[in-house]
Amino acid sequence: MTGDEVTANLMGKHVVITGGGSGVGAALARSFAARDARLTLLGRRLAPLEEIAAETGATALACDVTDADAVQAALEQARAQKGSVAVAIANAGAAPSKPFSRMDLSDFESALSVNLSGVFNLWQASLPDMKTLGWGRMIAIASTAGLKGYPYVAGYCAAKHGVIGLTRALAQELGRSGITVNALCPGFIDTPLLERSIKTIVSSTGMSEEDAANSLLAGNPQGRLIQPEEVAEAALYLAGPAAVSINGSALPITGGEI
Numbered sequence: 001m002t003g004d005e006v007t008a009n010l011m012g013k014h015v016v017i018t019g020g021g022s023g024v025g026a027a028l029a030r031s032f033a034a035r036d037a038r039l040t041l042l043g044r045r046l047a048p049l050e051e052i053a054a055e056t057g058a059t060a061l062a063c064d065v066t067d068a069d070a071v072q073a074a075l076e077q078a079r080a081q082k083g084s085v086a087v088a089i090a091n092a093g094a095a096p097s098k099p100f101s102r103m104d105l106s107d108f109e110s111a112l113s114v115n116l117s118g119v120f121n122l123w124q125a126s127l128p129d130m131k132t133l134g135w136g137r138m139i140a141i142a143s144t145a146g147l148k149g150y151p152y153v154a155g156y157c158a159a160k161h162g163v164i165g166l167t168r169a170l171a172q173e174l175g176r177s178g179i180t181v182n183a184l185c186p187g188f189i190d191t192p193l194l195e196r197s198i199k200t201i202v203s204s205t206g207m208s209e210e211d212a213a214n215s216l217l218a219g220n221p222q223g224r225l226i227q228p229e230e231v232a233e234a235a236l237y238l239a240g241p242a243a244v245s246i247n248g249s250a251l252p253i254t255g256g257e258i
């Protein structure tokens with residue numbers, strides 16, 4: 001597959017990215033914009049979305065992915081501006097940590113809401129467009145936390161495992177529709193989310209920032225943080241013509257952690 005063929009495939013396609021204002025979402029926006037896709041970015045805070053939108057020509061819409069009606073309304077607006085949604089990348093997520101013994105149900109439900117229901121909301125709102133097009137790519141930025149457990153993030157792990165279940169179920173259900181459904185499962189990525197996780201470890205254990213970062217890297221045989229651009233490249237592959245038979249997969253991007 002040449003770069004030109006990937007470009008031709010994505011050129012003009014409407015790609016919606018949740019959490020598009022920072023970290024992996026911003027890298028996704030830059031990578032898809034470089035392939036001449038038409039972009040819509042969703043997130044709760046408009047300012048960071050607008051910054052990436054100015055760079056990429058995206059439409060920025062403030063939207064909380066946990067609110068199904070708000071996602072439907074945002075997609076209606078996006079569709080009116082950029083046409084049917086062809087690629088829906090559910091990237092928005094959050095990983096607050098707490099020991100299980102100190103979590104209450106609202107902590108658990110809040111982790112499920114953004115990390116799992118947020119994926120459901122985006123994909124369900126995008127499905128009619130993809131059915132009309134007879135082609136579509138649903139991509140979730142899941143995590144290694146969807147494939148194995150980590151301490152102090154029970155809700156996050158439960159949600160990310162759920163995303164992989166949702167991905168596998170939809171891949172079966174939509175198999176003959178021209179739509180593929182896949183999840184990417186990165187290990188620790190160099191983003192603001194990870195910076196917040198490191199700060200939490202520092203404040204709860206008294207470790208130095210360096211030791212906290214090293215403790216997260218201990219499980220990665222390559223001993224390095226994954227860069228957001230690596231995740232974006234994998235999403236480009238899933239959206240491109242070479243990945244037509246990749247459906248229902250949960251692809252680890254982990255340096256060998258999994």
Ligand code: NAP
Pocket residue numbers: 018019020021022023024025042043044045046063064065066090091092093094095114141142143144185186187188189190191192193194
């Ligand atoms: P990030 O920079 O904190 O990005 C998360 C994005 O999600 C933010 O732009 C945030 O924007 C948005 N978001 C959060 N809650 C939202 C909500 N309710 N509605 C709409 N948008 C919301 O972190 P990141 O690392 O790039 O995370 C991207 C994805 O990668 C997440 O799904 C995360 O679980 C996954 N991941 C991260 C790592 C890692 O080590 N960093 C590892 C594996 C997987 P607003 O706050 O403005 O809404």
